[in-house]
Amino acid sequence: MGRVPDPPCMLPRPTHWEFNAIISRLNMADRDPQALTEYSEDGVDLTLIRWMLSLTPAERLQVVQRHSNAIVAIRELNASQ
Amino acid sequence: MPASDFLSALREMHEGGVDFIVVGGLAAVLNGAPINTFDLDIVHSRTPENVSRLLGVLEALDAIYRMQPSRRLRPNASHLSSPGHHNLLTTCGPLDVLGTIGRGLVYEDLRPHSIEMEIGPGVRVSVLDLQTIVALKEEMGGEKDLAVLPVLRRTLDLKRQKDG
Numbered sequence: 001m002g003r004v005p006d007p008p009c010m011l012p013r014p015t016h017w018e019f020n021a022i023i024s025r026l027n028m029a030d031r032d033p034q035a036l037t038e039y040s041e042d043g044v045d046l047t048l049i050r051w052m053l054s055l056t057p058a059e060r061l062q063v064v065q066r067h068s069n070a071i072v073a074i075r076e077l078n079a080s081q
Numbered sequence: 082m083p084a085s086d087f088l089s090a091l092r093e094m095h096e097g098g099v100d101f102i103v104v105g106g107l108a109a110v111l112n113g114a115p116i117n118t119f120d121l122d123i124v125h126s127r128t129p130e131n132v133s134r135l136l137g138v139l140e141a142l143d144a145i146y147r148m149q150p151s152r153r154l155r156p157n158a159s160h161l162s163s164p165g166h167h168n169l170l171t172t173c174g175p176l177d178v179l180g181t182i183g184r185g186l187v188y189e190d191l192r193p194h195s196i197e198m199e200i201g202p203g204v205r206v207s208v209l210d211l212q213t214i215v216a217l218k219e220e221m222g223g224e225k226d227l228a229v230l231p232v233l234r235r236t237l238d239l240k241r242q243k244d245g
Contacts, residue, residue, distance in 0.1 A: 044235040048115035053236070053243055057111045057198040057208075061087055064110045068119050069084045 085174030087121050088201045090142065093173070095204050097138040100126035102195045103208045104182055109229070111198055112211040114236040116229055120175035125161070126188040127180060132161045135178070142171035183217045211237050 025036055038046045052060060087107060094101055103111065106118030125135050136158055146154040147168045156167050156178070164180035164187070181187050194213040199205050215233050218226035 040231070040235050042231045042235075044231050045115075046235060046239065049113065049232070049236045049239050052110075052115045053113040053240060055113075058200050060110050060113065061107075061200050064107065064118060065085060065087055067117050071117070072084055072119070 085119060085121070087173070088204070090121055090171060090173035090176060091200060091206050092204045093138050093142060094123070094135070095206055097134050097141075099135045099138055100128075100131045100188065101135070101207070102188060102191050103206055104179065104191070104214070105177070106229075108209045109211065109214055109233055109236075111200065111208045112214070112236065113240055114211070114229075114233050116232055120177055121173075122177040122179060124179045124182055124186075124188050124191055127162050127164075129158075129162070132158050135161060139169070139171070139178075142173055142176070144169040144171045144176065146170075147175065183220060186217075211240060 040046055052063070055063065091103070101123040102108075103122070104124050105120075105122030106116060107121055109116055110118060125131060136156070139156060144156060146152075146156070147170045148154075150170055156169065160167060161178065161180070164185065166180070167178040169176045169178060182191070191209060191213070192207070195207040195209050197205050198208050211233065215230065215237055218230055218233065
């Protein structure tokens with residue numbers, strides 16, 4: 001098996017067990033469209049929460065910093081609309 | 082409006098010896114909630130010594146009130162000693178300096194419900210814990226609070242599972 005590529009942004013590289021679980025879900029996706037999603041009963045995307053919890057507080061700060069600055073930049077680009 | 086630089090603002094306050102607790106949206110993010118926020122909210126200790134330290138940092142950050150920014154109104158010691166909210170604009174972006182939150186909770190009330198986090202090299206700050214953030218939002222019950230509560234509650238559930 002080839003090397004697992006580094007994930008984008010600051011996603012930590014999955015462990016061997018996690019990687020196998022992802023592949024297993026990918027294989028199920030053609031039979032069950034919900035296989036690759038994980039929402040709570042009230043519609044919250046639990047995968048996003050798990051991802052954020054996998055980061056350190058410093059990494060979480062970087063994520064929100066980038067997101068808010070990107071949104072502000074997009075707003076400014078479209079200020080006339 | 083200047084781009085937000087949360088880390089620089091927090092570093093300035095940390096290095097300035099200011100006693101404060103990060104609350105609001107950024108506290109939720111630092112606790113692992115996948116939400117977005119554009120400002121930094123803090124509750125500060127309102128002792129005269131701390132207000133003086135905070136004023137020094139705010140001066141360095143060129144803080145002015147966001148309301149009517151053209152008048153460039155600056156906070157003073159009397160303002161920061163009050164229980165009110167100060168919505169400021171700084172060189173590091175929007176900064177809300179709050180004398181109290183919820184139903185009159187002050188820094189000393191929140192201190193036992195905060196946790197220390199390292200948010201950058203050598204920068205450790207106190208952050209309100211997620212359980213208290215959820216409790217405060219449930220208590221306030223405003224539309225803005227209710228909108229984000231499902232994400233915060235699920236984050237708290239998963240965090241508890243993760244921590245065992």
